[in-house]
Amino acid sequence: MKQSKWGMVVDLDKCNGCQACVVACQSENNIPLQKKSDYDENRVIQWIRVERYWEGSFPDVKAKFIPIMCQHCDEAPCEPVCPVYASYHNNEGLNVQVYNRCIGTRFCANNCPYQVRFFNFWEAEWPDSLKNQLNPDVTVRSRGIMEKCTFCVQKIRRTKRDAKVNGFEIEDGAREINPACVNSCNTEALIFGDMNNPESKISRIKAKEEKKDGRGYHLMEHYGTSPNVLYLKKVDNSKKSHSH
Amino acid sequence: MNITRREFLKLIGGGGAGAVIFSACGVPEEELYFQSPNKLPEDQVTGIDNWYATLGSNGEGLAIRIMEGRAKKVEGNTDYPVNTGSHSISSEAELQMLYHPDRIQAPLVRKEGTNRGAEKWEEISWTDAYKRIASQLDRLGNSKASIVSKPLRGRTGSVLSAFASEMGNKEIIFTAFDDSNVLSALQKITGSSNMPKFDIAHSDLLLNFGMDMFNSNHSEAMFGRLYGQFRDAPRGTMYQIESRLSLTATNADEWIYCKPGSQGLIASSIAYVLISKNMIKTDFAKKLNIQDLKQYSPKNVSTITGMSEEKIEYLAQKLSEAKHPLIIGGDEASANSNGTSSVEAIYALNVLMGNINKEGGIIINPDSPLDDLRGSRFEGNYKKTLDLVSNIKSGSVNSLFINDIDLNYYLPTSLDFKSALSKLELIVSFNSFVDDTSKYADIILPLNTQFESWGNDVPSIGPGYQVVGFQQPVVKSQFSHKGKYSGTKDLSDIIIELSDEIGVKNKYSGKKIKDILMEDAQVLWKLNRGSITAADFKSFWNGVLSRGGWWDINSKVNNNVQSNITNWPKVQTLKFSNVSGKDSFHLVPFRTKVGDGSFAKSPWLQGLTDPLTTIAWETWVEINYDLAKKMKIKEGDIIEISNSNNESIKAAAYPNPSVSPEVVTVPVGGGQESGSYTKNVGSNVYSILDVQLDDNIGTHAWAATKVKIRNTGNNIAIPKFEGRFEELKRDPHNHVIKITTSDSDDSDHH
Numbered sequence A: 001m002k003q004s005k006w007g008m009v010v011d012l013d014k015c016n017g018c019q020a021c022v023v024a025c026q027s028e029n030n031i032p033l034q035k036k037s038d039y040d041e042n043r044v045i046q047w048i049r050v051e052r053y054w055e056g057s058f059p060d061v062k063a064k065f066i067p068i069m070c071q072h073c074d075e076a077p078c079e080p081v082c083p084v085y086a087s088y089h090n091n092e093g094l095n096v097q098v099y100n101r102c103i104g105t106r107f108c109a110n111n112c113p114y115q116v117r118f119f120n121f122w123e124a125e126w127p128d129s130l131k132n133q134l135n136p137d138v139t140v141r142s143r144g145i146m147e148k149c150t151f152c153v154q155k156i157r158r159t160k161r162d163a164k165v166n167g168f169e170i171e172d173g174a175r176e177i178n179p180a181c182v183n184s185c186n187t188e189a190l191i192f193g194d195m196n197n198p199e200s201k202i203s204r205i206k207a208k209e210e211k212k213d214g215r216g217y218h219l220m221e222h223y224g225t226s227p228n229v230l231y232l233k234k235v236d237n238s239k240k241s242h243s244h
Numbered sequence B: 001m002n003i004t005r006r007e008f009l010k011l012i013g014g015g016g017a018g019a020v021i022f023s024a025c026g027v028p029e030e031e032l033y034f035q036s037p038n039k040l041p042e043d044q045v046t047g048i049d050n051w052y053a054t055l056g057s058n059g060e061g062l063a064i065r066i067m068e069g070r071a072k073k074v075e076g077n078t079d080y081p082v083n084t085g086s087h088s089i090s091s092e093a094e095l096q097m098l099y100h101p102d103r104i105q106a107p108l109v110r111k112e113g114t115n116r117g118a119e120k121w122e123e124i125s126w127t128d129a130y131k132r133i134a135s136q137l138d139r140l141g142n143s144k145a146s147i148v149s150k151p152l153r154g155r156t157g158s159v160l161s162a163f164a165s166e167m168g169n170k171e172i173i174f175t176a177f178d179d180s181n182v183l184s185a186l187q188k189i190t191g192s193s194n195m196p197k198f199d200i201a202h203s204d205l206l207l208n209f210g211m212d213m214f215n216s217n218h219s220e221a222m223f224g225r226l227y228g229q230f231r232d233a234p235r236g237t238m239y240q241i242e243s244r245l246s247l248t249a250t251n252a253d254e255w256i257y258c259k260p261g262s263q264g265l266i267a268s269s270i271a272y273v274l275i276s277k278n279m280i281k282t283d284f285a286k287k288l289n290i291q292d293l294k295q296y297s298p299k300n301v302s303t304i305t306g307m308s309e310e311k312i313e314y315l316a317q318k319l320s321e322a323k324h325p326l327i328i329g330g331d332e333a334s335a336n337s338n339g340t341s342s343v344e345a346i347y348a349l350n351v352l353m354g355n356i357n358k359e360g361g362i363i364i365n366p367d368s369p370l371d372d373l374r375g376s377r378f379e380g381n382y383k384k385t386l387d388l389v390s391n392i393k394s395g396s397v398n399s400l401f402i403n404d405i406d407l408n409y410y411l412p413t414s415l416d417f418k419s420a421l422s423k424l425e426l427i428v429s430f431n432s433f434v435d436d437t438s439k440y441a442d443i444i445l446p447l448n449t450q451f452e453s454w455g456n457d458v459p460s461i462g463p464g465y466q467v468v469g470f471q472q473p474v475v476k477s478q479f480s481h482k483g484k485y486s487g488t489k490d491l492s493d494i495i496i497e498l499s500d501e502i503g504v505k506n507k508y509s510g511k512k513i514k515d516i517l518m519e520d521a522q523v524l525w526k527l528n529r530g531s532i533t534a535a536d537f538k539s540f541w542n543g544v545l546s547r548g549g550w551w552d553i554n555s556k557v558n559n560n561v562q563s564n565i566t567n568w569p570k571v572q573t574l575k576f577s578n579v580s581g582k583d584s585f586h587l588v589p590f591r592t593k594v595g596d597g598s599f600a601k602s603p604w605l606q607g608l609t610d611p612l613t614t615i616a617w618e619t620w621v622e623i624n625y626d627l628a629k630k631m632k633i634k635e636g637d638i639i640e641i642s643n644s645n646n647e648s649i650k651a652a653a654y655p656n657p658s659v660s661p662e663v664v665t666v667p668v669g670g671g672q673e674s675g676s677y678t679k680n681v682g683s684n685v686y687s688i689l690d691v692q693l694d695d696n697i698g699t700h701a702w703a704a705t706k707v708k709i710r711n712t713g714n715n716i717a718i719p720k721f722e723g724r725f726e727e728l729k730r731d732p733h734n735h736v737i738k739i740t741t742s743d744s745d746d747s748d749h750h
Ligand code: SF4
Pocket: A069, A070, A071, A072, A073, A076, A077, A078, A079, A095, A111, A112, A113, A114, A115, A116, A117, A148, A225
């Protein structure tokens, strides 16, 4: 089987800011509950977050949204700074965090320009009953450990195992392998897939939108991080159509 | 059996293989050189998972991942026609409702000698609970009992209604955000009593008067899907007209501010322009007398609506050019004293454009295949609720059954519901939690949560063809270990058992909800059409459960629909309370991530940021940025907001650029007095709403309150996401959000 290279497309023209992706991620990945004190102390953990940007002022005003998660950079600045190789690149293009190696220097978070790495300043806690919901496929990170978006690597692993054991081909866009955010996305703004498969939806979108007049761009590409998340520009015709 | 084995089913059966330890393939070879090998649970795939189909309380079809009897993850059911695979935040939060630490585990009775509200409870058995209620009712008389409930879906609603009618038909449905006037307007316009499908996906121009689709009573995931398709090429254009920049408005191509409650006038004015300028030639347009519409000319309504004449004409022009125009409205546009007449005018525009039951227009939903089960609806009866309060006060109602609706939280302080409660001789609450109302109960009968219950549903907004969704328990009831005389139960089963004890009989007597649902399924099986047909009933039943329901894509309403309207609806004048002066504002409350407040119990949703302000765990008041500066109000200043009765709440100021200087907006959901994740969080804006009714049908005009604001001089740091991340250096060529136009002349704005 050809080696996969995972990537994501985020269509900013579709994202409506509903945050289904954020909650789906918290549920799938055992993200600690975001308490009020976490906000007060600036220690909120959201592997995927939806940033809001204001544009204009009343009455000609709008808020625009952009979901931001680990970009799984090919040239990831978070990787070389880790003294214990807890942050490394796997052979499927994922930037992976090995929790049981992490010694909590926080160099990687310091070096990530996208601010998508989160440090566990405290031990994550749940009331006993809520622990029933925790996903057994995902480590609960302990205090002193760095964490971040994994593209739901546990789903990739499980599905590949299932495919091998049961002898089926993993279809492009299969929900079993999609990260939780992608499956929940209300507007289908998030698309996930194997960029090494030229037939995959993501490859087709890339081919079209990375052309000169396409909508594709990488977040802060001038840093040379070579992200594997492709954003599609938001469409806004209001400026050209009518002035009032 | 004829079940198409589509993606969803694969998902359901896909994990059936035995546990196999994953042997670290996919780890690069260099890995071996390090001392701590990469062995994370993420790599060690163990255990078996299964996915089961059911429904969410918002009517979404869901697939729930179950491992070792525990519910782990919610996803949308890709087959289910309402939400086709996506799901909204409240559906995910049902998991936390299931495993919530505050759940009531057994029937509770108020401890002898303690006061109501003291929250001193004693666990009793179901038999004991029923007996106590029956003997009290014997004394108090069934005829003096009343039943109030949140809107219920499917057969559960029928069971409660049947019980209420045996007790003397005193069922009152209450909902904080009522769709009644939208439904009644649509019934007039379409001639059908079913909520239609809004074919947003195929429309090229969506004119939305105030409907906040993305914070909805209905499936937000459904609206999200439609919106996503609307943005596909050829890309549709959306205008949103409302007095607050809602989440929906900010996604429109243009948000056009109008004064609160003026949407009906704007719709009528657009109609005037379309007809007077001869822009459309539909039958309805020919029938209308332009003289009747003259009062709505842009010139006449411009000042009162706050919308310029040019803008009204511009919108009329756009509508006339569109191939598939669609006009919708609701929420804030329907929540003033003129709500019904406003939404009638809004939806009448569809008749004028000739888009009823046409692609990209208003698609009529057929009646349900189960003739006594109509589509679920968010219809409340505010007027009856007000009567209930006075009937309790006067003593004509002496006992009250309350099903999962926190009236004490939702009703304004001015009604003094708490003191009404104290007059009652018996309060029975059906609830999974102790909330601000059930804490005053004498007896609480604990309910199963969504994922433990049976049910069915005819979607509140169908997809244009017949659908009956089926809800099954995907896990065992959490407290089943307490034995059959304790623990929690389905509402329907409780009602049936209770009516047995009281001695009121109806067609559901002696049955279990599962049997009743099977009878419904029998009817569907005998139709022998649709998504599932089977030779025997057992396979059919298994089919509907594993697929999450039954539907028939051929059951569309194909005939030409005759609208009941012959004249242009007359938009009534607005009534507001008497609050004036330069510190007076129009108060627009709004739903956000915790819905109408009922999902505030979920720590995920409390801890989630509001998309527009990024605030969590707090109630805030939004005020125009420039005005706030003038009034010396800074972010975090504690503002006292008071209504004409001098009732007030306090909320943290959040000045922002999107608010009109005439309006302040406050989210609902804060200020609950009970619950681990709700107590001491924010304040309750419902408590200061005026008791203003819609002139036509008596719904609550929840957007019709005027308030004064005062800076208390205190200040807090608002818990929010904004500012959490250092702003990235702005670079003229590398914006965070890049913008283009449909014809690709790039113009970045950040
Ligand atoms: S986005 Fe940040 S954490 Fe992710 S790979 Fe790039 S530098 Fe590393």
